[in-house]
Every structure is written in structure tokens, then in C-alpha cells.
Amino acid sequence: MSHVVIIGNGIAGITAARHIRKFSDNRITVISAENEYFFSRPALMYVYMGHMKFEHTQPYENSFWKKNRIELKQAYINIVDFKSKKLISAEGEEIVYDKLILATGSVTHFRGWKGQDLNGVQGLVAKQDLELLNNNSENLNHAVIVGGGLIGIELAEMLHTRNIEVTMLIRESHFWGSVLPIEEGKLISNHIEKRGINLVFETELAEIIPDSDNRVKSIKTTTGKHIDCQWVGIATGVKPNISFLKNTALETDLGILVNRNLATNIPDVYAIGDCAQQCEPIGHRKSVEAVWYTGRIMGETVAQTICGNPTAYNPSNWFNSAKFFDIEYQTYGWVFSKKKEGYSDFYWQDAKNERALHFQYETNSKKFIGINAFGIRLRHEIVDAWLTEKLPIEKVILQLQKANFDKEFSKKYLKKVQQAFQQSKFQKNLVDE
């Protein structure tokens, strides 16, 4: 019987623990500094907004862990001695492992701005960030959020519910420009502005200026503008939480480098979830994937390998979903933010009702490779099958009803999409060739 130690009790670490227990009798210890019990990180915003209590973000009863012989330890690991297979906690406790899984997640990516250490500057990743945000929200009139992405929009919505004025600095000409094509970027930008958030485009943070108490007084932008504010939210992305592993024999780059079996360069040491970086690219996927469901898949995969069934990480088609205030967003496969040679697209929008679909396909073969949906919920299993089959784009458009989840998205809309597709210049190319 081996002792499997997992650092990190997020979705990746906990899924690994649960599956190792299913397949084996190994001793399992999960260590985390943040909170004793696993909780849903994406649900943190709803705690702030008063929709749920923090306890409700914990999917398992506290008794689950003892029943399943998964030992939980709340501690921060300072040192990993890979040679003697030993961990040392901040309190000096030593924990010996046979197999180690690193599932240490992400931290806010502070980019070295002048003033980033002032009181009133923070990101939103950990439970402690939420507690800090609650404290910082008192007497807060004007907040500046740096970065227009998923965490940025969540912060904006959260603060908005407490009637705090919010300004977002966005590097690109539209919201989430590194991911969304301009059409839907503009659609979402309009939606956010309508909700009363100030968006400042093509602008970045230059520095944060303190008051006499070392708190945020204002910021200066790269365009030379000064904005008075009492709080700055850093939402320019997250990065793997690996600083405590630097200067060891573990190979790292952006994250902990792993092969397809999620093994690191050190025997019996694996990395999963947000902190792992794939050595070999997998299709168009990013080498570090900081999303919930890929953490879960990696947890399941590494459990197989550790329990004697070496298994490669095989995440299938890319998928993600989010909500931008009232607009639901789903993305399947690949819709590129900028035009790419060899690929064509077709965009349909009902601006009045804030709905849109953006299809991407290979220009020559006409094979469907991705779709963005806004305000329209699609059936995962159907779209996933189309991507796997590489269905021709015309068939996708014709069969759209099959993927339609919402009753609201009536046949009337489907007809409009189909008619627009027939009229589009891309369809003309399809007919001509």
C-alpha cells in the first residue's frame, strides 16, 4: 500500500483523491492551506452577492472524507524534498510520500505595477481574496478593475450589486479581446455598459497612486489619464501557483511541465489542474488550462495512472461557459478571436434581444470546427458530436434545431439564422466552389 499525498484540495486534487479511493486501498492525504474542505471556486461570487452561504459551496458533507478514508490536512507546504520524498510544512511538520500529486492551482498574475502592494489592490482567486474584498467593499465608492476577462466581469457584477461605481480598463478595443472576436466582443461590451459599468478601451494600468495611509487614492493609465478610486481589482489573468517549487529539480516553465500521462520529470511526482503545463501541445488547446472541467478530467486520469493503469490525458473537444451579467455564453471547439488563414466564419446576431451565434469552419473542407453562443443555450452532447464528426458547416446550420436547448429560441430564430447563412458571402463561396 502506497501513501499518495496530494497538495491542493481543489477540483483537480479532490477528483484524484476520490478516484484513487475508488480504484485502490492506498493511504491518501490531501493538504491545502486555503480551506479544510473542498469548495466550488466559481461559486465564490454568489457568496459575495448573498445568493448562498460559503458552506453551500462545499459539495460534500464533512463526514464524507473520514468515511472514504481520505485524510485532510490544513497546512501550507513550504518545501518539497524530492530526493527523500518528504514535504515540510510552514509549521515544520514533515510528511513522507510514496507518490505525490501537485494540484496547487493558480494565483493572481500581478504584473509588477508601481503601487500593486498598496492596501486596496487585490485579485480574486482564493477564499481569502473574497474575505478581503468584503472588507475592502466597506466605504468603497469607486472601483477600478484592470482587465476585461472572466474574473474582471465577475468582479464588476459583484461590486455592482453593492451599488459601487465600477470602471474597467480593457487593453483591446472590446471586452475580452484576447478570446472573443470583435462582433461578440462589441455585443458584450454594449451589454456591460448598459448595466452601468464604465468601460475604458485600449487602455492599461500604468501605476497605482497611494494616499497618506498607504491605501489606493487613484490610478494612472497608459494613456496618461488619472482616475480617482479607492480600490483596484487585478483581473489580467491568473498564473500557476508554483513559486514554492522554484529552485528544485522539478522542471517548470509557465507551470509544472508534464507529459501526456501528467507525470513530471521526477519519478512518482505528477501535476494536474491549473498548475500543470502540457509539454506537447494538444490541438489548439493552451498548454496551461485554467478551467474547472479540465481539472476534473486530469484528476480522473492521474488516478488511473497511479492505480496501475497508465492513462493519457485526453480532454476531447474544447468547451467553456460563463455568464456576462445576463447573457449566457457557451463556446465549443474553436472560434478564433482574429481571422486565421484557412478558416472561415459565419456570424449571426439578434442585437435587440442580445443573442448571437458565431460558427467557424475550415475554408477548403467546410468542416465545422467551433461555435460561440450568446443568449442561446446549446446541447453539449450534440455540438460535441458534430465537432468529433467534423460535420460540414451546411449540415450544422441545417440541423441547428437538434442542438437547441431553449424553448425560447424558437423556429423563427432558427429560420433567421439559416436564411442569413444562405445570404452570407461565405455561403456564396461554398456554392461557387
Ligand SMILES: Cc1cc2nc3c(=O)[nH]c(=O)nc-3n(C[C@H](O)[C@H](O)[C@H](O)COP(=O)(O)OP(=O)(O)OC[C@H]3O[C@@H](n4cnc5c(N)ncnc54)[C@H](O)[C@@H]3O)c2cc1C
Ligand atoms: C473567481 C473565479 C471564477 C471561476 N469561474 C469559473 C467558471 O465559471 N468555470 C470554469 O470552468 N472555471 C472557473 N474558474 C477556474 C476554476 O475555478 C479553476 O480552473 C479550478 O478551480 C482550478 O482547480 P485546481 O484544482 O487546479 O486548483 P485550485 O482550486 O486553485 O486548488 C488549489 C489549492 O491548492 C492550495 N495550495 C497551493 N499551493 C499550496 C501549498 N504550497 N501548500 C498547501 N496548499 C497549497 C491552494 O491554496 C488551493 O486551495 C474560476 C476561477 C476563479 C478564480
